[in-house]
Amino acid sequence: MNIKELEQEVKGLIREIPDFPVKGILFKDIMPVLRNPQVCNKIIRTFESVVRDWNGEVIAGIESRGFFFGPSVAFNLGLPFVPVRKVGKLPGDTVAVSYNLEYGTATIEMHSDAIQPGQRVIIHDDLLATGGTAEAAAQLVQKLGGQVAGFLFLVELDFLAGREILAKYSENIFSIVHYEK
């Protein structure tokens, strides 16, 4: 798989929506990508290959856009999928982390029994911006005794330097699509 070619294919499908969800944000809308199964299958194959390289044992996908590709990658590789959800969405015992977001603040949770101690967990979301959500997910994984084995994104906004925050948790950070400005 040629990653650069795939990057261009995905970029050609992403729609840019100004001032969403708040004024001043140029939102990258990946919904049109989901309408192209050929491209989605290339994305999934690419993610699978990266997860194998990193010896990932669990995929933790962040609500909700981390659910579009995360489960496919997990189940194709025979791995468990664990959702990271906004506070109050998961029933039963959970652990929580609060953090600052690009716009506002938020709290995310995982089920307390979602990760086995020592498991190599891949954290996945659709987009890496400032890294706040993915960092909070990494802290959840560590709270449960898991190892952060890497971070997997479809899109990375390089100019927001989220990668520098995440490097404290794992040197494995991969995105198919990069925006430099």
Next chain:
Amino acid sequence: MNIKELEQEVKGLIREIPDFPVKGILFKDIMPVLRNPQVCNKIIRTFESVVRDWNGEVIAGIESRGFFFGPSVAFNLGLPFVPVRKVGKLPGDTVAVSYNLEYGTATIEMHSDAIQPGQRVIIHDDLLATGGTAEAAAQLVQKLGGQVAGFLFLVELDFLAGREILAKYSENIFSIVHYEK
């Protein structure tokens, strides 16, 4: 695939959580199912076979738990995946429907360009309760000129009779797991 056997396997993984999200609801938690990739792959294969039988052309998955299996089924079959989301989550032009929920009221949206006129759309969610959300999704599909080709659920609470509501939109309604009381 033996559906009755799969039903028992899935039931064995579902956790029942009393009084979630509100008092009096015995919530069926499917998160432990997602940690068992073998069972998830059987669920996905079963859904694929049903979508093929119904000549589905698009999978519309309802936020968020309709995103766990819906994209896998769509992409494995080479079909587009279209998310049905809570109001305000989709950027750009959308159509909306408001409806009464088992507990409270809600509005859901789809992108205005998500469905082509005449396309056979399969509506998918994790659980069929009273049918309010799935009915609203069917109305969204019809607003965009699509045909409702069927409804696909992991779990159906038979005693809430949601199926009777949905039969107005399509006679094709399939769930792997049934709870009769």
